[in-house]
Amino acid sequence: MGIFNDNFETESVGNLNGQNSWSGSILFQVQTLVKNSGSQAVGCITGGAEVTMQKTGSLVANGTFTFFVRGIAAAQGDLYLNELSQGAGNPLVHINFDVLDNYIRYFNGSSWTNLSTCTANSWYQIDIKWRSSDKKACYQINGGGYSAFDTTQQPFSSGLDTLFLDCSATTLYFDDISSTASAAVYTMVTAPASFTYTPKSSGDKRVMTMVTNKATYVLTGMASGFKRVMTMITNKATYTLTGMSSGFKRVIHLITAPTSYILTGIAAGITAKIKAIYSMITSPATYVMTGQAITIGIRKFYTMITAPAQFILTGMQAGFSSLIQNAVTRLTQFLALRKINNK
């Protein structure tokens, strides 16, 4: 079922206005002299003023619309397809038929595109196809192949339901209006869910890890529910612990001689739950602890590090300092140890 079909064979000859749900100017007349098929068509003779005729049918989200149009010399007119709920004066699909300037064209909201030339006293079949997936339409003249889908003058919301015939100069004829609805095709491209056993999810309470001589040890993405991470690692090149979520209570590390030790990215929100971070690390080349958005909740922060080439502790935000009770003390101890080691 399309918007509507009308070949003007059932209307009475004379004024189209008021017949078969048509409404508009009395200059649109059902007549028998010029027709594309059958015995009747509609003609509009205007004295120069722009006149319109309209009819509303079924709302069609995806479909095609076909009509035949013909003009005498210097004829000019337009055809609009609208969605009536968006306002009668709100043209969506817009075709311009212009014998005077010798073209049939459409408007995409910003520019005109010529579809064909046109000459006086010849019938032209114009097909319009529209789709709701991207609110675009394409056009075909005399079955010569559809243009590419393009935006309409204004985007429709749900579909199209109303035809406006417009005659602005000399005489135009219209006949054999038909419409069909077409199937919409919706697509959904999926991505797989991952059922890896990391990141750990809520419910695990502790992660206890003892790793010896691994080149790299990475523990990431722990989700809510973890209570403790206790790690004892010897002689690894790199140790990284990132992305702890809410629920952590303690992080305890005993690590010997990594090349580097990195503890980063502890996010806001976990802070109220983490109570202590303990680290005892011997002789890393670099020790970095950055970016803590920890503001409340942490009560203890112990770090004992012997003789790193670098020690960096940055990024603690407001509130951190007032709640960490032992950081300064431990840092002092660290400096003392470093001093001892430097001896």
Next chain:
Amino acid sequence: MSVTLSKTYFFTLDCGLKVHNLNATDTLKLAFTNTAPTTATHLYADITSPLALTNLLTSPALTSVTYTQTTGTATLGAATWTGTSQTGNFGPFEYIVVYNDSATSKNVIGWYDYGSALTLNGANGDQLVITFPSGILTNA
């Protein structure tokens, strides 16, 4: 933009309990609902108001289901599913649930969120095409 399967928490449990035989033995089907499932949606009976399939011309069963592994990662795959509506409208639905129709209780694997409610016009024969270019799920 691709839509990622949301898993029910019970899927991993069901795997351990031999509920699923995913390698083409069990029949996986799609169910359609306009109410979001949750991670606690375990069985087909837990799906809120699944649509009757009267106006869906196509079987909701997935075809060419495979469960294979590469370098330790198993992938559950299926052929593109094209659903065509008929007669009256099919919808509205926003969520497409994948479940195991062969399991005794029709256990749910997961679901997709189309992003907005969709109604297929049966008179027009509207279609929904779902592709699984990287599979439905992976297990590593």
